[in-house]
Amino acid sequence: MSFKFAIHHKADNVGVAIEDIKAGELVAGVYIEDRSPGPSVKALEDIPLGHKIALRDIEEGEVVVKYGRPIGKATRKIRAGEHVHVHNLVSTRWNFGRR
Template sequence: MYLALKVSDLDNVATVFAEGIQAGAEIEVRDKKGESVVIRALDPIPYGHKVAVREIETGEQIMKYGEEIGVASRAIAAGNHVHVHNLDSMRGRGDL
């Protein structure tokens, strides 16, 4: 089983700390309280990237470390890889 960490209760993504996660793999998502839940990867997820820990609707804020890091550019299912293909960054844009 692979490991991902969720730092804040506000987070809807967790950071993966494992190499070689393929679609179908089980990921244990641990939080800061030591509690964990197991989700199934729907996509390959590289080390250090994000995995959705719950359903995220189009336009919903993506929360990591308790901070908004962007918005979902399309619907994201729990277990999906979250990256530039489904997240619009809000940092440093200057146009919003």
């Protein structure tokens, strides 16, 4: 099986593209912790190498989890398979007054 994204922690709701992902592809993930297969998801958008893909629907205001830790909040509903980046996520670390 060829994996297209990595998941840092079992609690994560996003994975990280380890290859460019094209919209419409059904892609599989792998857990970094133990190299076990993770979920598969249909990409709804192109997702560049190193960028995040939503593993499940994430509601507006919900915490986005990577590395098993919160990294930010969704600024709108994010559907499983969507690209997760600055257009739909406000970073916890770099939040200068944005909500």
